[in-house]
Amino acid sequence: MLTSPRSIPSPSNLQVEPRLDPHHQDHLVICSLKPLHSVRSPVTYQQQLTQFGVCVKQDHPDLGQKALEQRLPFASTYLREASFSATVIKAKQRNRLCLEKSLITAVASLSPRLTKIISEAQCTVGGDFDFNPAPSDPSVDLLLVAGGVGINPSYSTLLHTASLLHLNQASGGRDYKIGSAHLCYSAKNTQELLFKSSIIKACGEFPDKLSCDLHVTQQSTDVDLHLQPFINRGRITEEELQAHVDPQRTLCFLCGPRPMIEALSKTLMDFGLPKDRILFEKWW
Incomplete structure (x- = not known):
């Protein structure tokens, strides 16, 4: 040793x-x-x-x-x-x-x-987190669920969707068929909500296409006024997820702690979302 x-x-x-x-x-x-x-x-x-x-x-x-x-x-x-x-x-x-x-x-x-x-591994890395549609692909509605530092791939996907929307806007809607994207992001407090300003800005550019719900579970101070419209106290709820699930159109990406991923995967399947439409990235 x-x-x-x-x-x-x-x-x-x-x-x-x-x-x-x-x-x-x-x-x-x-x-x-x-x-x-x-x-x-x-x-x-x-x-x-x-x-x-x-x-x-x-x-x-x-x-x-x-x-x-x-x-x-x-x-x-x-x-x-x-x-x-x-x-x-x-x-x-x-x-x-x-x-x-x-x-x-x-x-x-x-x-x-x-x-x-x-079985004895202390760390596991894997998943199938990828969103790179071709112009000919049918539109889908994205549900991005992130916990803690698991925001990184979801944040990239959200910005990529915003970029595709900008391309569509410039071409008059002839390039890509883009649906909506909703981000559910949970962290301990607002200080640990990474990229929050950029996320809010992207959603503000396309309010009819992009939206977000930011959750804090251990917030001990007052939330800044400009963040209050987007902040929810407590964990991501089943009702919130169900409101953004359409078994025919929704493509869900999950990234976060293992217990969260396992619990939410089961919840989404209970809502009728097929297993092959629940994608994830794991790093635990």
Whole structure:
């Protein structure tokens, strides 16, 4: 088991006692006694092994090579540990690395049991979140549901829809068949409602096509006046979702914490929305 990155010593800070054979020890004594002005390299009496090897290599190639060989194994080990410390393979406590299973999977010649590995995974990434209609595609009504930082893909989809509406506006409605888009977005408080100003602005540009309901679940201060028309206290409700679900036209995108996604997926299917029209992105 590797310790935390802070406890991994850099080889440049280690004082290593080199183990040299008698032949090289004699060279070391000779070099140490040799007047400094007669040595072309700037050798000092107190130097780390790597620095010593580089400095004396011109005058004593064998001794310099031996010094570097003594040091190289430490450098390779340090770089490997430092590299793993920069990865995201961390324990839940995030204060030390637990790499046994990950390293075995990476270097073993046997095929891993992926089902078992996935069952013990601390993070899952996946989904089918994509909205990129062609001009010939029939129009759909989008229902975008986001929780916390799950707003990112929904926000991108909302802005993409706004861009398509601008194109349609410029072409007189000949380019794309765009339906409506409604965003339900929940966070702890208004400070954590990311992109709220841009979301409200986009909805204001196309009020007949784009709309939003912003929810706060732990708001402890007064809501700013300009946000009040869009803010709802409490979680996203079933009634709100049902008002924007048409089993024939609605395409729903979900992104948020796992319990939220699972609960809302079941609710939407209870409303008659087909499973293949409920798309999601998961990052838990």
